[in-house]
Amino acid sequence: xxxxxxxxxxxxxxxxxxxxxxxxxxxxxxxxxxxxxxxxxxxxxxxxxxxxxxxxxxxxxxxxxxxxxxxxxxxxxxxxxxxxxxxxxxxxxxxxxxxxxxxxxxxxxxxxxxxxxxxxxxxxxxxxxxxxxxxxxxxxxxxxxxxxxxxxxxxxxxxxxxxxxxxxxxxxxxxxxxxxxxxxxxxxxxxxxxxxxxxxxxxxxxxxxxxxxxxxxxxxxxxxxxxxxxxxxxxxxxxxxxxxxxxxxxxxxxxxxxxxxxxxxxxxxxxxxxxxxxxxxxxxxxxxxxxxxxxxxxxxxxxxxxxxxxxxxxxxxxxxxxxxxxxxxxxxxxxxxxxxxxxxxxxxxxxxxxxxxxxxxxxxxxxxxxxxxxxxxxxxxxxxxxxxxxxxxxxxxxxxxxxxxxxxxxxxxxxxxxxxxxxxxxxxxxxxxxxxxxxxxxxxxxxxxxxxxxxxxxxxxxxxxxxxxxxxxxxxxxx
Numbered sequence: 001x002x003x004x005x006x007x008x009x010x011x012x013x014x015x016x017x018x019x020x021x022x023x024x025x026x027x028x029x030x031x032x033x034x035x036x037x038x039x040x041x042x043x044x045x046x047x048x049x050x051x052x053x054x055x056x057x058x059x060x061x062x063x064x065x066x067x068x069x070x071x072x073x074x075x076x077x078x079x080x081x082x083x084x085x086x087x088x089x090x091x092x093x094x095x096x097x098x099x100x101x102x103x104x105x106x107x108x109x110x111x112x113x114x115x116x117x118x119x120x121x122x123x124x125x126x127x128x129x130x131x132x133x134x135x136x137x138x139x140x141x142x143x144x145x146x147x148x149x150x151x152x153x154x155x156x157x158x159x160x161x162x163x164x165x166x167x168x169x170x171x172x173x174x175x176x177x178x179x180x181x182x183x184x185x186x187x188x189x190x191x192x193x194x195x196x197x198x199x200x201x202x203x204x205x206x207x208x209x210x211x212x213x214x215x216x217x218x219x220x221x222x223x224x225x226x227x228x229x230x231x232x233x234x235x236x237x238x239x240x241x242x243x244x245x246x247x248x249x250x251x252x253x254x255x256x257x258x259x260x261x262x263x264x265x266x267x268x269x270x271x272x273x274x275x276x277x278x279x280x281x282x283x284x285x286x287x288x289x290x291x292x293x294x295x296x297x298x299x300x301x302x303x304x305x306x307x308x309x310x311x312x313x314x315x316x317x318x319x320x321x322x323x324x325x326x327x328x329x330x331x332x333x334x335x336x337x338x339x340x341x342x343x344x345x346x347x348x349x350x351x352x353x354x355x356x357x358x359x360x361x362x363x364x365x366x367x368x369x370x371x372x373x374x375x376x377x378x379x380x381x382x383x384x385x386x387x388x389x390x391x392x393x394x395x396x397x398x399x400x401x402x403x404x405x406x407x408x409x410x411x412x413x414x415x416x417x418x419x420x421x422x423x424x425x426x427x428x429x430x431x432x433x434x435x436x437x438x439x440x441x442x443x444x445x446x447x448x449x450x451x452x453x454x455x456x457x458x459x460x461x462x463x464x465x466x467x468x469x470x471x472x473x474x475x476x477x478x479x
Contacts, residue, residue: 038177041215043207045168046247048091048101053248054282055105057085059160063271065116068262079271083112083123083157090288092298093137094166101166102298105132106287112157123153131287135300136164141191142300146293149308149319152326161256161275165191167249170205170219170240181206184219193234193256195225196341203236214250215242229342230263252277264344265325265337306449309334314352316425319449321442324348338442345439346431348446356422364397371399371414378403383411392451394419402433409433413443423452 065077086109094101110125129145136142141164144150165188172182182205186198203221210216216239223234238254254275262268286292297304309318313331321338323345328335334350356362364387372379380403390396397416404410415427427450429443 038179039210040175040177041207041210041244042175043171043215043217043242044173044175044247045171045249048094048166048168048248050091052088052090052282052284052288053279055085055087055089055277055279057083057160057163058276059083059085059112060274061271063269066262066268066270074262077117077267079114079116079269081112081114083110083160085110085158085160087132088282088285088288090284091166092133102137103134103166104288104293104298105134106130106285107132107158110157123157125154125157129154131292131296132158133298133300134164135298136166136191137299140196141165142305144300144304146296146298146304149303149306151308151310155307155322159194161193161254161273162252162277164194167240167252167277167279170217170249171242172205176207178207178209189223190225193223193225193236194227195223195232196227196229198223198225200224210244213244215244216240217242226342227260228263228266228339230261230266230268232258232260234258246281248279248281250279263342264339265327266339309336310453312453314350315453316350316352317449317451317453318350318446320446324446336446338439345435346429346442348443349428349430351426353424353426356418356424358422360422362397362416362418362424364399367397367414367416368399371401371412374414375401375403375412378405378410380404390417390450391448392419394450396447411436415443415447417447417450419452421452425450425452 059082061079061081061083063079065079066074067077068074085107087105087107089103089105092102092104107125107130110130112123114121114123129147129150131147132143132145134141134143143155143158143164169188169191170184176182184192184201184203184205186201189201189203190196190198201221201223203219203223205217205219208216208218219236219238219240221236223232223236225232225234235257236254238252240249240253241251242248243250252275254273256273256275257271258273259270260268303319305322306319307322307324309320309326311317311329311334313329314334316334320336323340324336324338326334327337327347332351336348336350337344338346338348364385368382368385379401381401382399383402384398384400387395387397395418399414401412401414402409403412409432411431411433413429413431415429416424417427418424427443427447429446431439431442
């Protein structure tokens, strides 16, 4: 009887063992057949306020400029450039969106080598302007030096792609699975590529993988936008690394193919830009400490974003609004245009005049006669005539005239500037009549930042309505 009951028990045990083995085998097969579960990681940046990081950027640009100097035929000028920027950045403030905030940067190196057709040029950041503040808390991001105005070349040197944004703005700010994607906002895209406006964009980021504590993200897409009202089309590919332990973006690379139209005061171009950026946390440095920044402005307010134009050829210096762009710079003439959102607002023609001899001067009445002669048939009526003391001991004579060019109402404002050393210059502002009220102070703002640099005597000129040089009338001078 024992054996009679034992056999079924052994049989059942064997069946159970076989079933367990079958279940285990089936589970193994199922696991092998099913895709692995996607890894989920938190792509939220750490608190950046008061943190420091060492940043190195290499930018390579190659392509062609498009210029239209005579208004007829577009010329293509080959360009190739390489820039290297090395700086320590301290975060002063951040925003929830990640694209805003403020940061102070001290540049140990900022230089570019440029080949324009057959001409080699260099560009660097002056030692006295190595401290830069990025203020992106409100409106368009602005980079400026709290130590004084930057030149246009210095500003263009530091305003490389990704320089006007916190790189954490490229992250989704939440946990995400590998293989998942997210889109960037228009604001982030505009700041990433230094655009003033984004009309349409398809930039998408994707978490490709996680390896050795790094989340590897790719980004790709197209952008149609504008700078200064000029259209710009971009095709973009890039990658970035997010350090999961440091909670920071430590590496970025971008390849940008851009086509930009010709503007009223800037050339167009078709170029390919390649950028490599490496960042790592570092110790605090005295150049961006509280003590160093204590008495300095760290927000883009007032005159902090003004541009400095120094013309050694003409022996003069200007400090002006960033909307003014230089069209021509020679020993005898400097021409600027003010462009606002793509609209040509005004033109300013500047000429150095022969120096006065001791005791010589120009009367306001004589200046008015010179202006009338220069404008000829375009002269309408004098709106204002005044003489006043300007900055640095300048004598400022101002004649405002309304008239027409063709059938278009125009306002011209003529300035004659002189100092106690006999240095003289003429400035002529031309603005369409319907824009006068909207930009009523643009001439005064520019003249307030004018000063003479040397005793150099360029070709005499008093710019007429057509931009030609007119000699001052000797009869209108007094001795």
